[in-house]
Amino acid sequence: MRVTFLGTGSAMPTGHRFQTGLLVESGDHSLLVDCGSGVLHALERTETGYEDVDAVLLTHHHLDHxxxxxxxxxxRWLAGATELTVAGPPGTEDLVEGIFDLHEYMRDRLDLTVRDVEGSFSLAGFDVDSMAVRHSMQCxxxxxxxxxxGPPFVFSGDTEAFTELVEFADGAAVFAHDCSFPDDVDVSxxxxxxxxxxxxxxxxADLGRVYLTHLYPHTEGRHEEMLDSVGDHYDGDVRFAEDGLTVTLDEAVDEADRSHSSS
Structure with a gap:
């Protein structure tokens, strides 16, 4: 499995990070997770492009996603790639219907399948488990x-940090987690x-590599400080995600195994 971070930013632009989006690929299957501002451009820079994504899966319905x-x-309509599945938490069908209410000329232009999902489900060749997290709306x-x-990939969506979520990621080769602000920002x-x-x-939980994402402008220039703060509590492999970064999960596991054997 490969994961490409298309957008690692947030609702406030930094000038060099797009809003949230990830491309998850396995074999001939490709899944776009979230689709914030700028993600379409980032997706077009990949070999998959926007035309060959099999489905879109939303973590929640905030604008930056x-x-x-x-x-x-x-x-996709203009390119003739009219078949697509859009899935997400309950209310996703209403969200897509609202898009067509606003852009009436787009209605019936695509062969869309829209799904509200919860629990465990299959989508675009992936087996997916979901967990409700702690955010200001259902996420x-x-x-x-x-x-x-192969090993799993886990994405936190937008959320506070809590142990049950980390344990949901047990066994993951890569765990991408929201880390929006440095310690001196009072945030919920x-x-x-x-x-x-x-x-x-x-x-x-036994985790592979942890990537920090959903980064507000407040984090700029403070990455080392933030990594030190995480490291004061946790001695695992933690890194900052960047737009355009592609991680192959098997390679991440191999690297972690080499690191453990040499320590």
Missing amino acids: VSDLDVLLKA FAYRFVGAEG NHPTPSQLGGALAEAD
Whole structure:
């Protein structure tokens, strides 16, 4: 399985990070997770492109996670790639219907399947487990196993840090987690690095690499400080995600195994 971080930013632009979006690929299957502003451009820079994505899966319906969805739909219609599945938490069918209410000329232009999902489900060749997380609206974390098997990938969505979520990611080769602000920002619905580090340390979970994402402008120039703060609690492999970064999960596992054997 491969994961490409298309957008690692947030609702406030940094000038060099798009809003949230990830491309998850396994074999011939490709899944776009979230579709915030700028994600369509980032997707077109990949070999898959916007035309060959099999499905879109939303973690929740905040604008910085869905604002390129209508743009994606129109681009696919114009390109003739009219078949697509859009899935997400309850209310996703209403969200898509609202897009067509606003852009009436787009109605019936595509062969869309729209699904509200919860619990465990299959989508675009992936087996997916969901978990409700702690955010200001209903939001899911997702655990992905690809068609080729192998270690899972887990994405937190937008959430505070808590041990049950870390344990949901047990066994993941890569765990991408919201870390929106440094420690000196008083925030709810998102974690600071010390809060995340505490949850990672307290949980009973075996994790591979952790990537920090959903980064507000407040984090710029403070990455080392934030990594040190996580490291005060948790001694695992933690890195910052960047737009355009592609991670192959088997390679991440191999690297972790080499690191453990040499320590």
